[in-house]
Amino acid sequence: MMAKPAKQRRPNVIVFFTDQQRWDTSGLHGNPLGLMSNFDRMALKGTHVTHSFTCQPVCGPARSCLQTGMYATTTGCFVNGIPLPEGTQTLAHYFKSEGYRTGYIGKWHLAEEEPVSEPKRGGYDYWLAADVLEFSSDSYRTVLYDNDNQAVKLPGYRVDAMTDAAIRFIDNHQEDPFYLFVSFLEPHHQNHLDDYPAPDGYREKYTGAWIPPDLAALGGSTYQHIAGYYGMVKRLDEALGRMLDALKSLELDDNTIVLFTSDHGCHFKTRNGEYKRSGHDASIRVPTAFTGPGFMGGRQLQEQVSLIDIPPTLLDAAGIQVPPTMQGRSLMPLLTGRSVEWPEEVFVQISESxxxxxxxxxxxxxxxxxxxxxxxxxxxxxxxxxxxxxxxxxxxxxxxxxxxxxxxxxxxxxxxxxxxxxxxxxxxxxxxxxxxxxxxxxxxxxxxxxxxx
Structure with a gap:
């Protein structure tokens, strides 16, 4: 029997980050199609954030909020294409200062250059990413850039290719405390196609399937795109299961915090001329759950939580002091029973549309x-x-x-x-x-x- 790695002082942290995923793709939110069985199981064993919202329903601005813990109007990254200001402290900097190995895989969207030069990578040590992944790659042509800015073409459907890379990172850092951010493009549309390319055979599974009431009533591009979108969500959930299996097989699951969330939702051209950038729940409400140290026990967190609250939560859960520059609130007091006043409302800034x-x-x-x-x-x-x-x-x-x-x-x-x-x-x-x-x-x-x- 293999020896178990030495006990770490701090937990590992993995962010499993999807793009443009509605909250009601989850069975826990009433979706009857079984798209997210691994997420649902993780949420029921860990902590399910039942009312989770983005603070900015646009890709780049949402990412700036999640990396820094500051609103997009504070960092200045209020529309796509504005890079993080030089010297901005990100989650990577805070984890690195406490001895963590840090890694980033996937879509960045905070540099306005391709490939992303080292000063614009937000302080991450290991880098296998693209600034705008929907432009550098396609569903079966995954191209990312490494630490030396060399193009790396990964085999397989894009979700699987990136998951394989994430599992390799985990395997290579078993004895290090690590913080890994995996930023998928799916289930975001592929821009040059204006379509949602699911893995081969997956679109067919969901043609004619259940449709959320807003989309059924308002139409938009729903009937053209929802089957492919569902297929992408299903493959993402399978990837989450593979990652959780890898942690279990490496005996890291008990000491690894895993967060699943998304940058914003998708309204399929029902509220404006594209897929997001509105104040409706279809744009701003996302599936969110945690598992690992501090989050186990099958908790349902009923408070309304914003994406701006995620960075202080991750630091707090890892025992790292939350900097005063962060504008959100850690969820940990809610989970540990500490007395805390939690806002009754969430606040959202909207741009571009x-x-x-x-x-x-x-x-x-x-x-x-x-x-x-x-x-x-x-x-x-x-x-x-x-x-x-x-x-x-x-x-x-x-x-x-x-x-x-x-x-x-x-x-x-x-x-x-x-x-x-x-x-x-x-x-x-x-x-x-x-x-x-x-x-x-x-x-x-x-x-x-x-x-x-």
Whole structure:
């Protein structure tokens, strides 16, 4: 029998990061297709973050938030194509300072150059990545760049090729405390095809399958693309299972934190002209679960959690002091029973499609936009207009926009206050928000008690 590696002082950390994955691809969120059996099992054994949201539904900005723990308006990376500012401290720097070996595999999207030169790699030691993976590779042509900026073509479907590379990294660092970030492109569309290329045979499995209510009602590109999208999700979940199996076989599972999450969701051209960049749950809600030290026990974390909360959580779970520059909150006090005040709402910044802001409680969603601002050059605005209000209790898929209704005036006022407070906490100036045009609402009137729920 092989000797077990020496006990480590700190746990290993792996981030399994997908791109553009809706929360309701998980069976734990009602998907009946069995797409994510490994995720569901991991979440039931570990910690399932039942209400998990991005803080920026765009690829690059979301990644800047996850790497730094700061909002995109703080780092300046508020649209795609803006590299992390020189000298920015990332998770890699914090883990490295505590003796961790750090590695990055996959999509980076924070350099605006290909290949990514060493100063723009966020401090990661081991590098096998591409800045914009959807441009450097295809579903069966995986091209990444190594530490020497040499192109490396990996065999297999892209998800499998990257998973193989991740398992090799794990195997080579069994006796080191390591932090590994694996950033997949799937289930993001392949840009030059405007399609979702699943592994051969996987699209066929899900043709004519169950469709979430918002997509069934609104259409968009759903009926063209959902089968391929589901096939990509299924292969990602199989890759997660392979990685968990590798940890178990190497006897590292008890000392390795694994996080599964995504940068944003996908609305299949139902809310605007593409797939994301809106304040709807289809764009901002993602599947999230942890396993490993500090997260075991089958916990369901019911609080609303933002992507901005993930970096301090990973550091805290590894016993590393959370820097004061991080703008999120560690989840560990919630899991250990420590007294902590947790926000009732999540805050979202939106760019590229619009200069927008959103705030969401368990019951209500409120969205504003600055139509006079250029969404690619303006990080924010001093004036917004109300655009959306949803009652998530009666309308969880956001099909009935209540903004402007006389019956919901109290809700809009309260949500506006919440939004302005959260913008100030994020370091933004408190804006003027113009009300939506008033609409009659018949006999319905929301009480103040309901409005605060």
């Amino acid at each position: 619009e200069v927008g802001r959103a705030v969401r409680t368990k019951r209500w969603k409120y969205v504003v936009s600055a139509p006079e601002q250029d969404a690619f050059t303006s990080a924010g605005s001093m004036r917004y207009v109300e655009t959306h209000l949803y009652d998530l209790q009666s309308d969880p898929y956001e099909l009935n926009n209540l903004i402007g209704l006389e019956s919901h005036h109290a809700v809009a006022d309260i949500m506006q206050q919440r939004l302005q407070r959260r913008m100030a906490e994020a370091g933004e100036a408190v804006p003027v928000i113009d009300p939506a045009p008033v609409r009659p609402a018949g006999q319905r009137k929301v009480s103040e008690e309901e409005a605060w729920s």
